Amino acid sequence: MAAASAVLQSEWTKIRTVSSTVWTLASALVVTVAMSAALSALLNATFDDLSELERATFDPTFVSFSGMVLGQLAMVVFGVLVVGTEYSSGMIRTSLAAVPQRAAFLFSKIAVAGALALLVGMVTSFLSFFLGQALLGEHRTTLGADNVLRAVVGAGLYMTLIALFSMGVATMLRSSMLSLGILVPFFFLISQILSAVPKAKEVARYFPDQAGSKIMQVVPEALGSEKAPYGPWGGLGIMLVWVAAALAGGYLVLKRRDA
Amino acid sequence: MIELEGLTKRFGAKTAVDHLSFTVRPGVVTGFLGPNGAGKSTTMRMMLDLDNPTSGTVRIDGRHYRELQEPLKYIGALLDAKAMHGGRSAYNNLLCLAQSNRIPERRVGEVLDLVGLTAVAKKKSKGFSLGMGQRLGIASALLGDPEILMFDEPVNGLDPEGIHWIRNLMKRLAAEGRTIFVSSHLMSEMALTADHLIVIGQGKLLADTSMADFIQRNSRSYVRLRSPQQERLRDLLHANGFVAVEAGGGTLEVDGATTEKLGELAAAHQIVLHELSAQRASLEEAFMQMTAGAVEYHAHGTDIHGGGDGPAGPRWGETFEGV
Numbered sequence: 193m194a195a196a197s198a199v200l201q202s203e204w205t206k207i208r209t210v211s212s213t214v215w216t217l218a219s220a221l222v223v224t225v226a227m228s229a230a231l232s233a234l235l236n237a238t239f240d241d242l243s244e245l246e247r248a249t250f251d252p253t254f255v256s257f258s259g260m261v262l263g264q265l266a267m268v269v270f271g272v273l274v275v276g277t278e279y280s281s282g283m284i285r286t287s288l289a290a291v292p293q294r295a296a297f298l299f300s301k302i303a304v305a306g307a308l309a310l311l312v313g314m315v316t317s318f319l320s321f322f323l324g325q326a327l328l329g330e331h332r333t334t335l336g337a338d339n340v341l342r343a344v345v346g347a348g349l350y351m352t353l354i355a356l357f358s359m360g361v362a363t364m365l366r367s368s369m370l371s372l373g374i375l376v377p378f379f380f381l382i383s384q385i386l387s388a389v390p391k392a393k394e395v396a397r398y399f400p401d402q403a404g405s406k407i408m409q410v411v412p413e414a415l416g417s418e419k420a421p422y423g424p425w426g427g428l429g430i431m432l433v434w435v436a437a438a439l440a441g442g443y444l445v446l447k448r449r450d451a
Numbered sequence: 452m453i454e455l456e457g458l459t460k461r462f463g464a465k466t467a468v469d470h471l472s473f474t475v476r477p478g479v480v481t482g483f484l485g486p487n488g489a490g491k492s493t494t495m496r497m498m499l500d501l502d503n504p505t506s507g508t509v510r511i512d513g514r515h516y517r518e519l520q521e522p523l524k525y526i527g528a529l530l531d532a533k534a535m536h537g538g539r540s541a542y543n544n545l546l547c548l549a550q551s552n553r554i555p556e557r558r559v560g561e562v563l564d565l566v567g568l569t570a571v572a573k574k575k576s577k578g579f580s581l582g583m584g585q586r587l588g589i590a591s592a593l594l595g596d597p598e599i600l601m602f603d604e605p606v607n608g609l610d611p612e613g614i615h616w617i618r619n620l621m622k623r624l625a626a627e628g629r630t631i632f633v634s635s636h637l638m639s640e641m642a643l644t645a646d647h648l649i650v651i652g653q654g655k656l657l658a659d660t661s662m663a664d665f666i667q668r669n670s671r672s673y674v675r676l677r678s679p680q681q682e683r684l685r686d687l688l689h690a691n692g693f694v695a696v697e698a699g700g701g702t703l704e705v706d707g708a709t710t711e712k713l714g715e716l717a718a719a720h721q722i723v724l725h726e727l728s729a730q731r732a733s734l735e736e737a738f739m740q741m742t743a744g745a746v747e748y749h750a751h752g753t754d755i756h757g758g759g760d761g762p763a764g765p766r767w768g769e770t771f772e773g774v
Contacts, residue, residue: 195553198521202551209543210536282534283544286591289499289528290551292517450502 199291199300207274207304216270217308220351221316224263225323231258232324239331243416251414252333253343256324257317260347260408261384264354264401267309268375271358274305275442276368285451294447298363302439306356313351317344339410339424346407346428353428353435354379357400360438364445393418404431452477453498453526453599453632458507460493460654467493469654470507475632477598480625482645482662483634486742490654491634492530495603499528511599521552527592528601532584537577541568541587544576545594554595562590582613589620599630606640618644638738642666652742669737674710676703676717677726684722691716702726 207213232255235242242250278284291297321344325332335341362371379401386396396402397420406420406427413419422430453475460468468490475481485491496502498509500516511519511526519525535544545559563572566586571579576587585605592600602621606614621644625631635641641648641662648665650658658665678684681701688695688705693713695703705713710729717724 198553199551202547205543205547205550206536206539209540209547210538212538277536277538281536281538282531283536285496285499285501285530286534286548287551288501289530290523290548292500292519292522448503450496 199296203301203304212273216266217312220263220266224259224316225320227259227262228256228320229323232256232327236329245416249411249414251411252328252331253340253410254408254414256321257347257408267351267355268358271355272362272368272371275359275362279366280368288451302359309355310352314348317347343408343410350404353431357435357438360442363442400431400434403427454510456508459505461505467654473649473659477630478628479646480631480644481647482641483649484641485651487636489651523552523595525597526599527597529588529592530603532588535576540573541576542572562593566590581608602633638735642734671732673730674705674708674713675728675730678724680722687720
């Protein structure tokens with residue numbers, strides 16, 4: 193078996209030598225921070241127009257992550273491309289000839305890409321939080337307040353898990369286009385729409401993004417959202433199960449199918 | 452040494468590789484020959500453990516590919532020229548492969564130099580021509596300085612200069628005592644480079660022989676005759692038990708006879724000959740004859756002979772003597 197450190201080093205070289213890594217991760221950071229800042233400023237300006245319920249459950253932490261709805265899509269693209277370009281370029285055959293142990297190959301790749309996503313996710317969430325609070329004026333909270341640090345760290349974890357989930361799906365589907373064609377509409381449209389439809393939302397709350405994003409809320413039922421049958425860590429746990437399932441599925445496909 | 456034992460690959464109902472057993476011996480160039488669709492690439496992918504065999508095994512120096520520690524140091528392969536990430540430079544494409552097998556980074560520069568790509572090392576590989584892509588693929592195969600090298604149709608689509616370069620490279624590598632396994636669908640290409648020959652058709656082993664033996668056994672020799680008195684000559688040959696086939700341009704071809712015997716026979720009956728020559732069918736023809744029944748994709752056109760045990764359409768290798 194090829195030495196694990198050697199394969200990790202190889203995967204790091206792969207990821208740092210393609211331009212898509214930089215632009216997807218930069219987009220994830222910029223889009224999330226910018227959109228969160230804009231919405232924080234907007235809510236600060238229009239706070240008095242909010243309904244009484246929304247004012248009572250106002251969650252400044254959660255508000256400062258509101259750009260993640262869009263920013264996570266860049267994380268999806270990052271995760272998909274990390275795996276998908278191996279297939280679209282034909283590099284996968286060269287890669288597997290060099291590292292024939294499928295588990296070593298896949299999990300080294302995922303470890304490297306996951307670590308990078310975690311770093312960018314954490315930077316994004318802290319930046320987003322501090323900038324958002326600065327713009328929320330008198331409605332702001334602080335990192336030292338109850339559960340706020342958990343939510344900020346959780347937001348970074350959420351972005352990482354979104355990237356990992358996308359890597360698992362792309363490994364299963366073995367195609368960037370197909371994976372993006374499914375994941376982007378799913379996270380951006382389907383999950384959002386279903387979460388607003390009665391009955392359907394009972395199911396939608398178990399989707400990876402819906403469950404995982406609970407970790408970013410400090411106030412339960414923030415901004416008048418509905419009560420979920422799980423807490424913040426429970427929600428992240430549900431998301432973790434999705435990620436584990438996607439990665440396990442990806443590994444099985446890689447192991448069984450011809451490259 | 453690579454050993455294949457009963458290697459079989461089925462895609463649904465179609466058997467692409469059918470109980471293939473042979474050994475690729477060290478120190479020689481082994482040609483892997485077969486018409487398009489014969490299963491050459493599938494076999495090579497199974498040798499590298501990229502495709503899972505339906506049954507059978509491949510062993511490299513006695514071990515499965517997946518058990519190899521840093522496989523690029525044992526076996527280097529060129530499967531298809533474009534199996535690299537186009538957005539990455541040639542240098543970085545090779546670097547990540549080198550790192551995965553703990554090959555020192557200076558080796559990347561060495562192999563780029565060896566294949567003549569030093570000048571474009573920092574360029575993204577998606578801008579490469581087919582020939583440059585092929586060179587990059589060969590550089591990746593040579594990266595680990597392996598004892599065994601595998602090339603799948605290395606001259607496909609190359610210009611004459613590129614073909615010449617690859618031929619010389621393979622000869623040089625074999626002269627260094629390496630095991631070379633190279634596939635082709637062109638017999639003429641093999642005749643120039645291979646010492647040993649493995650021929651497959653429709654996934655089945657058709658021949659496993661030295662090049663010299665193959666030439667000896669498979670090339671058909673015949674005598675070509677041309678005469679202004681063609682009708683008389685033909686009758687005479689038939690009367691003496693020879694089968695003369697009209698071969699166009701007023702010539703007759705006779706199998707299994709010597710020029711001496713036919714010349715004397717014509718002289719005895721005072722037939723004027725304008726041509727009397729011993730001919731040898733080319734290796735290409737011998738190969739086509741061998742794989743005639745096992746060709747996957749027939750051109751449907753002039754069915755001259757019909758019948759035969761192969762599928763409908765003209766049988767390869769027979770058309771040349773008919774027209």
